[in-house]
Amino acid sequence: MVAPEGSTVPVKRAIPEKTVHVGRRVFLGMVALGAAGTAFGAAVQSRVGRALGSGLGSFLPGGDRFQIYSVSGTFPEIAPSAYRLSVSGLVERPATLTFADLEAMPHVRLVKPFHCVTGWIVPGVHWEGVLLSHILDTVGLRPGAVALAFDSYDRVDTESLTIEQARLPDVIVATRMLGAPITTDHGGPVRLYVAPMFGYKSIKWLSAIRVVDAVEPGFWEENGYPVNGWLNGSTATAPPPGA
Ligand SMILES: Nc1nc2c(c(=O)[nH]1)N[C@H]1C(S)=C(S)[C@@H](COP(=O)(O)O)O[C@H]1N2
Numbered sequence: 139m140v141a142p143e144g145s146t147v148p149v150k151r152a153i154p155e156k157t158v159h160v161g162r163r164v165f166l167g168m169v170a171l172g173a174a175g176t177a178f179g180a181a182v183q184s185r186v187g188r189a190l191g192s193g194l195g196s197f198l199p200g201g202d203r204f205q206i207y208s209v210s211g212t213f214p215e216i217a218p219s220a221y222r223l224s225v226s227g228l229v230e231r232p233a234t235l236t237f238a239d240l241e242a243m244p245h246v247r248l249v250k251p252f253h254c255v256t257g258w259i260v261p262g263v264h265w266e267g268v269l270l271s272h273i274l275d276t277v278g279l280r281p282g283a284v285a286l287a288f289d290s291y292d293r294v295d296t297e298s299l300t301i302e303q304a305r306l307p308d309v310i311v312a313t314r315m316l317g318a319p320i321t322t323d324h325g326g327p328v329r330l331y332v333a334p335m336f337g338y339k340s341i342k343w344l345s346a347i348r349v350v351d352a353v354e355p356g357f358w359e360e361n362g363y364p365v366n367g368w369l370n371g372s373t374a375t376a377p378p379p380g381a
């Protein structure tokens with residue numbers, strides 16, 4: 139179950155105890171992940187947020203800030219020069235895009251809040267990147283293309299969007315965030331930013347976009363979060379009014 143926006147998610151199920159400290163970061167091992175049920179995503183995030191000591195951020199004046207998540211427990215360090223984005227599947231022209239390729243494409247800028255489904259919100263975040271729809275136009279969709287499946291350099295997180303969702307004007311392959319190149323913690327050099335949906339849809343360390351013929355629920359969805367993660371809680375496939 140996912141709590142409404144702005145509330146905290148009650149953790150009704152025992153939280154796996156396996157936590158590992160990596161510097162100031164805390165994560166849960168994948169073994170523990172596998173053993174958990176549908177409340178798991180919420181449990182993971184609640185636990186990690188507390189561990190970072192920033193769980194009260196949303197309630198303190200000026201304290202709104204990102205909590206750093208990695209379900210894999212790794213924070214892949216990828217130099218922009220080594221970065222590649224594979225675009226494959228039901229496309230006319232499969233591509234392997236470099237960071238320079240992305241930089242050379244038209245960029246859009248957005249100033250939008252970032253909502254984690256567990257309740258913290260960072261208002262007014264500056265984002266910059268390439269419209270996902272532009273990338274789809276560049277590779278050309280083949281008949282039967284219905285959805286996108288996203289992979290991460292962390293080899294654990296995955297995400298999905300319908301083609302219609304992917305073409306919304308505030309869904310970008312982001313190369314800048316918070317007025318600077320995206321840091322490793324935040325999924326740099328390239329992450330997805332899906333403004334109308336909760337933060338779990340904004341996969342970090344984006345490595346691949348596969349165009350597929352059916353929606354493939356991603357990591358967080360397999361752990362209980364809605365496939366259609368609209369901020370207003372709608373479960374509709376198409377964007378709800380105001381999204
Ligand atoms: N690869 C990867 N992407 C991810 C996650 C993750 O654990 N791994 N967590 C998601 C969730 S639940 C949220 S709220 C945001 C958090 O972004 P941040 O770590 O930059 O604060 O990243 C999303 N993208």
Ligand SMILES: [Mo]
Binds near residue numbers: 183254256337
């Ligand atoms: Mo989240």
